[in-house]
Amino acid sequence: MSSQLILNNHIANDEWQLIEPPKAQEEVKKQAGKVVIFKITGEASLNQDQIEKTTFPKSGKIILPIQVLLHHQKALMDRIAKKEIGIWIETHEEINSFIDKIDDINKFSLISVNVRKFADGRIFSIGNMLRMKYKFKNELRAIGDVLRDQLFFLKRSGFNSFLIRKDRDANDAILGLTDFSTPYQGAVDQQKPAWKIIKR
Amino acid sequence: MYKYDTLDQTLVNERVAQYEGQLTRFLNKELTEEEFRPLRLQNGLYIQRHAPMLRVAIPYGLLSSSQLIKLADIADKFDRGYGHFSTRQNIQFNWPKLEDTPKILKELAKVEMHAIQTSGNCIRNITTDQFAGVAPDEIIDPRYLAEIIRQWSTFHPEFALLPRKFKIAITGSSKDRAIVQAHDIGLEIFANNKNEMTVKVWVGGGLGRTPILGSVIKESLSWKHMLTYCEAILRIYNLYGRRDNMYKARIKILVKSLGIEKFKQLVDKEWETIKDGPNTLDELEINRVKAFFSEPNYKSRGTDELSKYTDNKQFSQWLLRCTHKHKKLGYRSVTLSLKSNEQAPGDATSDQMRSVAELAEQYSFGEIRVSHEQNLILADVLEDDLFELWEKAKVQKLTTPNIGLLTDIICCPGGDFCSLANAKSIPIAKSIQDIFDDMDYLHDIGEINLNISGCMNACGHHHVGHIGILGVDKDGSEWYQVTLGGNQGNFASIGKVIGPSFSEEEMPEVIKKIIGTYVSNRHPDENFIDCVSRIGIDPFKKEVYGEKGKK
Structure with a gap:
């Protein structure tokens, strides 16, 4: 079977292993209406028990949930330096809240953002912020419900790596990257709007 | 009005090709109904009670005669000979076949039209005052700004899949005819005390299930920052708007639950990071787009034709109700009522459309506007031509003198x-x-x-x-x-x-x-x-x- 990964406009082999946390024991209740900003959308974050019980191999390239990574950050210093550790964030997680806890985001050679439902457009803002505001320069990967018809927007939002959903053909999905030739507005890949680039 | 250059036309053509591919993949079962849904919606295609409904964009309600003729042709060829003008200044076809929709989009592309983002959870058609550019009380013509916003919002990658639909309206008059306070973002353009173009920004208005009028988020913003400020608002909404309950997903709910002060704080903080960024507007772009909306070749005032008809009661009633003051002496704007009791409000037959296109060509520089009250408007008619126009429009039952009255429903x-x-x-x-x-x-x-x-x-x-x-x-x-x-x-x-x-x-x-x-x-x-x-x-x-x- 060919690879599901599109990296820099080509099908590529995936060298990374995604480390899944154990499932939560109890159902976490939604806190709708509570004015804690990142809770408004209702998703639960990992609980302490899940964070502590997440296990991962001692060597090789692994992608860790951000909270697991923060928990083990000191112990993982060497592996981070060896570019063996990637970050996994969910679209409902607040980047601002953990970015301060990492001294240099570019020590990590990969950040992957998991989109649970393709229609969850938060991933675009997260990509944009990671690139533009936090100046992340390395591989930015979309994982989860990643499909052809969102690739163009993902690319424009700063993603250069796409792990296509298992049941879809990456060779077909890659065509989505070139749906449009010259977009109007400035974004991440092409930062200037059309009117500042070409004479109209 | 705005004319496409190669870039605009290429984007629209690429969209047609993209949609055609998506539809083919859907029909081949390579896309599920759930996956196809947002794609078809962002091309204006609903699955309705009897057939699909296709909503075609009429950016800020402005149409040329040739575009209206094309809409009439589409109504005849792919629908049942009529179309419905909506409160968002668009047109809807109620009876097209699913497999015909790419053909319709191809036809539309030939006259610089499309159905992009007329539905779905994205930035929708920008709406404005139907008398933009001709109203005597206008301070700044908002049409070129609306066109700039249209281009900026078209396929904006960051806001392609918002929690819910997002509507922007813009006005440049002291009297707001664009109901900006009932929009997700409302923009009111005015001249500040240094006579610089300035924007007042409202946020979180909307009708629907929970009607709320917008709150002012920025009293005065330089036009240069119009797009980046909207981006900051949209980013906060995109990140924090609810996605678990579609009835609570509009920006108005977020603004209400945080309070306007807290919301504004978040937006302003985000804006600091993108203010003066690449999407900051400049004179070059403003002037490029503005040039498309320059004044037509107005004639000087002719003889006082109108006084001849003071005894004609029907005409006088129409004159009173269906014509409106114009900034140019000797001119009036005319509303052609789509509210006779013989057809559904906002509906126009293909014959009516062709006839309006012809009237526009003859009397109003070949342009037509659609109002959010669902009527058609000829914005620049010489007073001396009014009687002639009225007689011709009457034949098509477009002269019911009820504009603004109870039956203008x-x-x-x-x-x-x-x-x-x-x-x-x-x-x-x-x-x-x-x-x-x-x-x-x-x-x-x-x-x-x-x-x-x-x-x-x-x-x-x-x-x-x-x-x-x-x-x-x-x-x-x-x-x-x-x-x-x-x-x-x-x-x-x-x-x-x-x-x-x-x-x-x-x-x-x-x-x-x-x-x-x-x-x-x-x-x-x-x-x-x-x-x-x-x-x-x-x-x-x-x-x-x-x-x-x-x-």
Whole structure:
């Protein structure tokens, strides 16, 4: 079977292993209406028990949930330096809240953002912020419900790596990257709007 | 008006190809219904009660004659010979076949039209004042800014999949005819005390299930920052707007739950990081787009033709109701009413469309506007041509002199077509138009906006109608709830429910009683809405429900 990964406009082999946390024991209740900003959308974050019980191999390239990574950050210093550790964030997680806890985001050679439902457009803002505001320069990967018809927007939002959903053909999905030739507005890949680039 | 260059045309052509591919993959079962849904919606395609409905974008309501002729041709070839102009200045075709939709889009692309982002959870068609560029009270012509926003919002990658739909309206007049306060973002353009173009930004307005008027988030913003500031608002909304419950997903709910102060704080903080960024507007782009909206070649005032016809009562009534003051001496703007009782409000047949295109070509520099009140407008007509135009338009039944009056009903397609609707709305409009067919009486009761929506999605803007009618579902049958005191414009307000809902048969009588209450309580020269504000809704309730205030 060919690879599901599109990296820099080509099908590529995936060298990374995604480390899944154990499932939560109890159902976490939604806190709708509570004015804690990142809770408004209702998703639960990992609980302490899940964070502590997440296990991962001692060597090789692994992608860790951000909270697991923060928990083990000191112990993982060497592996981070060896570019063996990637970050996994969910679209409902607040980047601002953990970015301060990492001294240099570019020590990590990969950040992957998991989109649970393709229609969850938060991933675009997260990509944009990671690139533009936090100046992340390395591989930015979309994982989860990643499909052809969102690739163009993902690319424009700063993603250069796409792990296509298992049941879809990456060779077909890659065509989505070139749906449009010259977009109007400035974004991440092409930062200037059309009117500042070409004479109209 | 704006003309496409290679870039615009290429994007639209690429969109047609993309959509055609998506439809093929859907028909080949390579895309599930759930995956295809947002894709078709962002191309204006709904699955309706009888057939798909295709909503075509009319950016800020502006059309050329050749575009309108194309719409007429599409109506004939792919639909049943008519189209429905919507309250968002778009046109909807109710009967196309799914497999024909790429062909329709290809036809549209030939005249610089498309269905991009006319539905779905994205930035929708930008709307504005139907008298933009010609209104005497206008401060700044908002059309070129609307076009700039259109381009910026088209396929904006960051805001392609928002929590819910997002509507932006822009006005440049002291009198707001674009109901900017009822939009997710409302932009009011004015000149500050240094005479620089400045933007007042409203956020979190919207009708629908939870009607809320917008709050001011920025009192004055330089035009240069218009796009980046919108980006900051949209980013905060995109990240924090609710996605778990579609009824609580609009930006108004986020603004309300955080409070405008907290929301503004978040937006301003985010804006700091993108302010002066690449999407900051400059003179070059402003002037490029502005040039497309330069004044047409107005003639100087001719002879005073109009005075010849003062004895013609029908014409005089039309002149009074359907023509509007123009910034240029000797010119008027004309509203062609799509509100005769012979067709559903906002509907136009292909013959009517062709005839309007021809009238525009002959009398109004080949341009037509669609108003959010669902009428068609010829913005630049010489007063000397009015009589001739009126006679020709009369043949096509486009001269009902009811603009702004009770029978100029704003109405959604309702349960006859729309699968979201709880109740029919077109028959209610017709039954009201039928009993108020005496023009003299209509003129006597004066300006009244009556708006009808078939469900709480409020496509018929019922909340801001002086009289609002909302279709509700009670145990599987259709009922109608009546509100009074809604208003649009600078004094926008949300109407109050007068009491329990009514059956379809009761509705004409209810409206009659409401009007009767107004007539017996009004001061001389007092409009309906002013009378409602003064006396409150109780006298109306009493009349409609009897002494006890109950049915």
